[in-house]
Amino acid sequence: MNHRSVTPTRTRRVFATLAATLAFTALGALCALPSAAHADALDNIAKSGTVRIGVFEDYPPFGSIGPDMKPMGYDIDVANLIGKALNAKVELVQVTGDNRMAYLADHKADMLLSVGQTPEREKVIDFSQPYAPYYLAVFGPKALPVKNAADLAGKSISVARGTLEDLSVTKIAPPTANIKRFDDPNGAISAFLSGQVQLMVVGNDVGATILARHPANDPEQKFSLFSSPDHVGLNKNEPRLKQKVDETIAKARKDGTMNAISQKWLRAPLPADL
Numbered sequence: 001m002n003h004r005s006v007t008p009t010r011t012r013r014v015f016a017t018l019a020a021t022l023a024f025t026a027l028g029a030l031c032a033l034p035s036a037a038h039a040d041a042l043d044n045i046a047k048s049g050t051v052r053i054g055v056f057e058d059y060p061p062f063g064s065i066g067p068d069m070k071p072m073g074y075d076i077d078v079a080n081l082i083g084k085a086l087n088a089k090v091e092l093v094q095v096t097g098d099n100r101m102a103y104l105a106d107h108k109a110d111m112l113l114s115v116g117q118t119p120e121r122e123k124v125i126d127f128s129q130p131y132a133p134y135y136l137a138v139f140g141p142k143a144l145p146v147k148n149a150a151d152l153a154g155k156s157i158s159v160a161r162g163t164l165e166d167l168s169v170t171k172i173a174p175p176t177a178n179i180k181r182f183d184d185p186n187g188a189i190s191a192f193l194s195g196q197v198q199l200m201v202v203g204n205d206v207g208a209t210i211l212a213r214h215p216a217n218d219p220e221q222k223f224s225l226f227s228s229p230d231h232v233g234l235n236k237n238e239p240r241l242k243q244k245v246d247e248t249i250a251k252a253r254k255d256g257t258m259n260a261i262s263q264k265w266l267r268a269p270l271p272a273d274l
Contacts, residue, residue, distance in 0.1 A: 041110055042086075042240040051088040053079040054095040054109035061208050061265040062114050062132070062230075074265040075113040078131055081257065082111075082232075085248040101125070104235055111245065115233035126236050128245045130229035130274050131258060133266070136165050138222040139192070139207050140199040146222040152177040156197040158188040165201040168225040193217055201225065208266045221268050229274055 045051045055075045056063045066072040071092055083090035093109045103109045104125065116134065117127045138157070140146055146155065153174040159166040161181035165188075170179060180197055182188045185206070192200035193214060202210070204221070211219055232245050252258040253270065262270040 040240060041235065041238045042244060045086055045088050045110060045241070049088055050091050051083050051086050051111075052091045052093050052109045053082065054093045054100050054103055054112040055079060056096070056114060057094050059114065059205070061205060061212075074132055074261055077261045077265070078113060078258075081252055081261075082245060082248055085251075086244065104233060107235075110234075110241070112233040114230045116228045117231050121233070124236070126234045126238070126242055128232035128234065128242060129249050130231050131249045131252075132230040132262070133204060133224075133227065133268075133271050133274055134230050135204050135227040136168055136201060136225040137204050137207055138169070138199055138201055138225070139210070139219050140222050141218050142220045143218065144198055146199065148223055149173060151222075152199070154178075155199055156180060157199045157201060158182060158191040158197040159201050160185045160188045164226060165203075169201045172225070192219075204266055204268065208268070211267045224271070 055071065055073075057065055057071055059073070059075075061073050062075045063071060063073040076092070079090050079092060093103060095103055095109065095112065100109070100112050101124075104112055114132070114134075115121070115125075115127065117130075121127075138146065138152070140155075144155075145151065149172040152169075152172075153176045156178040157169060157173070158180050159169060159182070161183060163185070166179075166181060169177075173179060178197075180188075180191065182191060185202070188200055189202065189206070189210065191197045193210075199222070204224070207219075207221055210217075211221075232249075234242050234245065249258070252261075253274075259270040262268060
């Protein structure tokens with residue numbers, strides 16, 4: 001199994017979050033103050049006919065480069081959905097965890113995708129309603145009946161030692177659950193794929209990749225644990241743009257479009273309580 005596109009994704013998310021948090025103090029004043037030098041963002045988009053949306057291109061299944069060398073993924077579909085609602089051409093702005101908040105503050109991007117909402121971030125940027133789930137979940141073969149924490153009794157479960165996955169499942173697992181801890185996520189995933197354990201706990205992004213690449217193992221998501229959904233991040237003091245983005249997401253959730261995107265890329269329905 002080639003884990004190079006699986007484990008770095010999870011690791012990248014963790015370190016990007018840490019790096020972004022360190023940058024908030026420096027960026028806070030710039031993001032939070034209304035800028036006299038910049039007109040209303042929605043007006044700017046209408047005048048230019050283009051909306052610039054910051055996305056990761058190394059974060060499958062949310063964003064990656066496809067066989068045709070073009071960006072693809074959950075976030076790319078959502079970006080196109082927003083562009084259509086704004087009647088604007090979508091310009092995808094490739095960002096990293098280190099630079100994306102600065103890109104937003106400097107108006108190099110009109111909005112960012114795959115942004116988790118935290119109290120620290122709320123001080124410097126605004127958030128749309130959630131559009132995508134991000135959570136830890138228990139995965140296992142379809143033939144194994146597991147619907148909740150109680151069903152973990154007597155089952156073997158792989159996790160990476162000391163991670164949020166480890167802490168989350170240890171907290172809710174019955175005493176008879178056999179939690180096998182590995183030194184890194186690769187070890188936990190390999191243990192599941194090789195049949196050493198019956199279940200594993202990983203992020204839904206990693207789980208979706210495994211579901212797509214290892215159909216012979218017949219895996220499925222059993223139930224979710226810790227949740228931190230993704231939002232669109234926007235500069236503060238742009239209420240008209242935020243309202244338009246919120247309306248677009250709400251409509252897509254209501255008419256099933258967002259659920260179809262979730263099924264396509266995460267191989268799971270959009271959670272009803274998102």
